[in-house]
Amino acid sequence: MTVNNSDIIKYGYRRRQLRWTLVTILLGMLAFALCVAALLLGNTIYPLDTALRVLLGEQIQGATFAIGTLRLPRMLSGLFVGMAFGIAGSTFQTMLRNPLASPDIIGISSGSSAAAVFCILVLKVSGTLVSIAAVIAGIMVAALIYVLSRGGSFSGGKLILIGIGVQAMLNAIISYLLLRASQYDVPGALIWLSGSLNGIRMTRIPVLFLVIAIFGMVILFLGRHLKILELGEQSAVTLGVRTDLTRLLLILSAVLLIAFATSVTGPVSFVAFLAGPIAARLVGIGAPNELPSGLVGSILVLGADLIGQFAFDTRFPVGIITGILGAPYLLYLLIRMNRTGGSA
Structure with a gap:
């Protein structure tokens, strides 16, 4: 019995699709479990039915304030901010074909931080x-x-180097x-x-959700073009991608995600840096990485917040915990790139 190449390709495609679906569902379930834990755990631990009654609008002494006023905005901000950082970080890393091309490495988060300070x-x-x-x-x-990196022709390496220089200047300021x-x-x-979820009020959540819904969808819609851009400028042009317009839309969407997320919680260290590589390892090579990266980002922020609150x-603040997680990976990545001559 002979098997033709098209059958092998279809089989491989179905396996990748199945793996992506299973991983995404499991990540979604884990993020949901962390959301529930964020609502129930605190100085007072409430049962699940009490939390549900509060969320449905019932007034319960003590629980309404603790869950509705304090924990729900904290949980939603962690969920949405983590998703924004994860999607944006993965977008930059994929588009520029470099794991160091994270918004908190190339200066974008530092710009927001300098203005806030x-x-x-x-x-x-x-x-x-x-x-x-x-x-x-x-x-x-x-x-x-972006403008400085456009001198001559666009170069991902040039953008990263310029971003690192801008970040150093902003950190000095x-x-x-x-x-x-x-x-x-x-x-x-x-x-x-430090990046903190403390004191966030419900009034901050709708705008954050709207930004993520709009610009996150733009990135997901352009996901196929993003994968083609990863092949390089010449290959993308040959395959019919309008590289300048696509890159501009992707950068603008990712920057808005980062800027609005940072404006709510401050710069939560290394979430954008870690989420993409973790998601890529889970879903496998060639699979769409944006949505899994967003879910991994949410898991990192929610999990780090719970650790920061109860483990010590x-x-x-959540940014301290994510910084502890991300710093060793950054050192490992730099050592690995040094050994392989700049390729991660």
């Missing part, structure tokens, strides 16, 4: 104005990096502002810089 320490403002400034600054820094600020103002800025005597 300036507003907190110099302008003495907080809340919505800080978020607006963070979003605008993130977009402006991303535009600057942040350090200068912290050193010059009043000691009474610095703690607020440091809490924001002192409560730590």
